Structure formats: structure tokens, C-alpha cells
Amino acid sequence: MASSAMNLILERIALFQFTPTHCVQARAMLGWSVDQLSREAGVPVEDIQRFEAQQDVPEATRLALTYRLESQGLVFFPGFAPGRSTSIQGATTESVGRGDFAMAD
Numbered sequence: 001m002a003s004s005a006m007n008l009i010l011e012r013i014a015l016f017q018f019t020p021t022h023c024v025q026a027r028a029m030l031g032w033s034v035d036q037l038s039r040e041a042g043v044p045v046e047d048i049q050r051f052e053a054q055q056d057v058p059e060a061t062r063l064a065l066t067y068r069l070e071s072q073g074l075v076f077f078p079g080f081a082p083g084r085s086t087s088i089q090g091a092t093t094e095s096v097g098r099g100d101f102a103m104a105d
Contacts, residue, residue, distance in 0.1 A: 018066040041068040
């Protein structure tokens with residue numbers, strides 16, 4: 001299990017790498033609406049809309065969005081469109097839409 005310091009570092013990296021543009025692009029890649037991402041990530045629709053409009057939202061919201069989209073096999077790097085990871089254990093072309101495909105705590 002990672003230490004709290006390591007978790008903090010990983011959260012900072014995720015927050016730096018995941019942008020509002022990534023969120024829009026990732027939803028398009030997955031075929032998800034704002035409503036579906038809201039349900040999947042457990043965050044309000046309004047927060048997603050504000051984030052995608054490049055307005056401030058809580059860090060916890062950004063992390064929830066990042067982690068949920070990453071659990072679908074997407075990776076994010078500043079300045080690049082989201083990509084699909086090939087290193088996620090259990091990832092298959094059928095992973096998108098599987099309810100049991102989520103990141104472990």
C-alpha cells in the first residue's frame with residue numbers, strides 16, 4: 001500500500017496532467033455524455049460542465065473524473081489528446097462499459 005506522501009504525489013501528477021480539454025476528448029472517445037460521466041464518477045453534472053468550461057472546481061472532483069476515466073484505460077499527458085493504455089491489467093477492447101472494471105483503492 002502506498003504511503004500518504006506517495007498518494008499526495010500521485011494526486012498532484014494526476015491534477016497536473018488532466019485538463020478540461022482532456023475531459024471533453026475522453027468523453028468523446030468513450031461515447032459518454034456529461035450525464036453518464038457524472039453517474040460513473042459520482043460528481044455533479046454542474047461540476048463537469050464548469051470544469052469543461054475551464055472554470056474552477058474542487059480538486060476532489062477533478063481527481064474523481066481523472067481516476068474514473070483512467071479506469072477505462074485512458075491516459076493523459078499535457079499537450080496531447082488522451083490515449084489508450086496497453087499496460088492496465090484486465091484491459092480489453094470490451095473493458096469500456098464493464099461495471100466491474102474500476103481502479104482499486
